[in-house]
Structure formats: structure tokens, C-alpha cells
Amino acid sequence: MTSETSELVLKDQFPGLAGNWHYLDTAATSQKPQVVIDATVAAMGEKYATVHRGVYARSADMTLAFEAARRRVAAFMNAQEDEIVFTRGATESINLVAQSWAATNLKAGDRILLSTLEHHSNIVPWQLLRNGVEIDVCPLTPEGTIDLEAAERMLTPAHKLVAFAHVSNVLGSVLHVEHAARLAHAVGAKLLIDGCQAAPRLALDVQAFDCDFYAFSAHKLYGPTGIGVLWARKALLDQMPPWQGGGSMIDKVTFAETTYAPAPQRFEAGTPNIVEAVGMAAAMDWLSDIGLDRAEKHERDLAGLLRAELRKRNDVTLFGPDDSLGIVSFALEGVHPHDLGTILDEEGVAIRAGHHCAQPLMEHLGVPATARASFGLYSDEQDIEALLKGIERTRRIFG
Structure with missing residues (x-):
């Protein structure tokens, strides 16, 4: 996996990210830097x-x-x-x-x-x-x-x-x-x-x-x-x-x-x-x-990279525009988002699975729920790699 994502190495400023944990639920709530x-x-x-x-x-x-x-x-x-x-x-x-x-x-x-x-x-x-x-x-x-x-x-x-x-x-x-x-x-x-x-x-x-x-x-x-x-x-x-x-x-x-x-x-x-x-x-x-311009670029780049990787799969449906800002919602064929979220948690990956307090939008999309990965300034390509690994494991489990 190659990309041109911006270089921001900030994980060490966030005590909530200690250990091998990949937090991809920033749209729900962000982790807090030590200064805060x-x-x-x-x-x-x-x-x-x-x-x-x-x-x-x-x-x-x-x-x-x-x-x-x-x-x-x-x-x-x-x-x-x-x-x-x-x-x-x-x-x-x-x-x-x-x-x-x-x-x-x-x-x-x-x-x-x-x-x-x-x-x-x-x-x-x-x-x-x-x-x-x-x-x-x-x-x-x-x-x-x-x-x-x-x-x-x-x-x-x-x-x-x-x-x-x-x-x-x-x-x-x-x-x-x-x-x-x-x-x-x-x-x-x-x-x-x-x-x-x-x-x-x-x-x-x-x-x-x-x-x-x-x-x-x-x-x-x-x-x-x-x-x-x-x-x-x-x-x-x-x-x-x-x-x-x-x-x-x-x-x-x-x-x-x-x-x-x-x-x-x-x-x-x-x-x-x-x-x-x-x-x-x-x-x-x-x-x-840090700069809001850097934040925007960093999260757009990561979202674009994840969308490009998911688009390589024939069992994933992506929602939203290609230039989405730090948020990627998707569905894995034959797997409920809650099941995907549970297996990903076992892999140390935290995503959001559900209707995201947007039930009318789910009806419009024709799905009961989606899986959602969302990035922050502490996110990096390793988080995406862990997510993709977890998706592949889920695919093997569900056939």
C-alpha cells in the first residue's frame, strides 16, 4: 500500500492511544492530547x-x-x-x-x-x-x-x-x-x-x-x-x-x-x-x-487512501463522495456492520457500526447500517493496514 499522505506523527501526544490500538472512530469523539x-x-x-x-x-x-x-x-x-x-x-x-x-x-x-x-x-x-x-x-x-x-x-x-x-x-x-x-x-x-x-x-x-x-x-x-x-x-x-x-x-x-x-x-x-x-x-x-489546513489535508489523504484500497475489493460497497473529508462509510457484503465491528475489535481496531444517528440517510442508502472509519490528526497508514487486515479476517470467517 503506497500513498502520498501528509506526514503527521502525533500518536505519542495521546495517552488514550497507548498500546497497539487503532482508533478509527474520531467522528464519534476524538481522543485528547496530553496538553488538553x-x-x-x-x-x-x-x-x-x-x-x-x-x-x-x-x-x-x-x-x-x-x-x-x-x-x-x-x-x-x-x-x-x-x-x-x-x-x-x-x-x-x-x-x-x-x-x-x-x-x-x-x-x-x-x-x-x-x-x-x-x-x-x-x-x-x-x-x-x-x-x-x-x-x-x-x-x-x-x-x-x-x-x-x-x-x-x-x-x-x-x-x-x-x-x-x-x-x-x-x-x-x-x-x-x-x-x-x-x-x-x-x-x-x-x-x-x-x-x-x-x-x-x-x-x-x-x-x-x-x-x-x-x-x-x-x-x-x-x-x-x-x-x-x-x-x-x-x-x-x-x-x-x-x-x-x-x-x-x-x-x-x-x-x-x-x-x-x-x-x-x-x-x-x-x-x-x-x-x-x-x-x-x-x-x-x-x-x-498544527494548522487546520494540515488537518484537512491529512484526513482527506487518509480517507482517499482507504477508499482506494476498499475499491479494490468486489465485496465492499462504498458510500459518499471520493473526496470525503476524514470519514469513510462502507458495507461488507454478507456481513452485518455490527459483526464486522466486533471482529475488528478483536484485532485492536475501533470503528463505528450502526446508523450513526442518521436513520433517514440509512433509508436513502438502502441499508440498515454501515461500517464507518473516521480519522483524526493521530491517524496514520498503520491504522488503515490494521483495518484492511481485520476486514480480510472477517471475510474468511463469513466465507
């Missing part, structure tokens, strides 16, 4: 205190670190600091938009346009609105990308929101966000982007994207679980009502009336994920030092 672990442990240990409340020095220091993390996220996305809302993850970010912006601004007869390849987290929150809003579904191109020509034909002034994935978690296909924004805005709709798979692999620039909402999770970009980001245009955030009540999100509380803090604080009820915010900022520093 160290920053998180320090924030939980000798630096720990609450934020925004204490008058003592350590609380003040932690508040500075917490808000510095917000500034780091803003820089990572080319955004303004007061446009960054910390959430528990992209799922909560999308639910926040649904329960605050959409519940306030949409009414019966309005329409939302999604696509066939969306993750359940970008489907179910809109169904939970239950206010008479209708959902339309944009089809895919034969290559597995969102068909923006079809979207243009489908969009009408009744559409108030378009919500698309930047990168498919199953197919690795990439959306042209700027094009989608032009189409949405042409009919007066807002554009929300699920950026979970894009944030670890593509440079983010919400100004260039011209979208209205952008959501992602830290744990997919080498940071901690339990924290994510909602970016929204400041004008939209200022108009949105809070969706959860509690401490920190208030201005003044009486039993007669409560007034709320300005955005983004009004959307961050309760004690925030302090430690996780610091860890996320450390992950962004680490990733930015």
Missing part, C-alpha cells in the same frame, strides 16, 4: 473556583480564564466575543435555537428545510416545536452531497430556516456554506449550520460563511465532553428570549418580575462548564498550532 488533559486537570485542581460570583482572587482568576476561553472560541470562528454562547454540546445548541428563536419567530404555515443526510440532532429539535411548522427535506446528489440546486428550487418565502450539516457524519461530504447562505437569504430564511464534523477539520469563518447560526461540540475537536458552542449573529441573540432559567442569566429577580442579562449570558443558566471551557480553549490552541 493537563489544562483540564489544572483547571479542576489547583486553579479551580467558581466564576462570576466570588470576590476572592482565585475566583477572579478563573473568571478571567473562563471568559478568555470565550474569546478563544470567537477567534477560532472569526466572530465577536458576545456572539459566543457556551452550551453542553451541538445538540443543546440546536435545541436552544429551536426553543428560543424558532419557537418565538415561527408559526403555523412556516417551513424549515433540512437535508436527507442530517444527524438526528438536526431533525428532532425541529419536530419538537409542535407549532404547525412544516419540514421539507432537500435530496442529495448522486455523490452524496446536499443538492443545492434542488434546494434552490424548493425554497420559497414560506421557508424561515434552512438547517444543514457542514460535513456529513456518515458520508464525509462537505457543504458549500456560502452558497447555501445565498439561497436561504434570497427567500428571507435564516441558515443554521451543524459544524460538528467541520470544526476539527476545516478553518471556520462565520463572517465569510454568512450563516446565521453555527453549532459544534468540543469533544469532536480534541477537547472535553460536556461543552459546545452556539454562535449566532448578535442582532439575533439580542432578540431571543432565554430558554432556561436560573442563576447567572438574570439581571434582577423579584417575585413580581425578573429581568435578564444580555446575551450571551442570558442563555447560560446555572454554574457553567468552567473546566470544560478551559479544556476546549486548550484544544483550539493545540489544533490551531
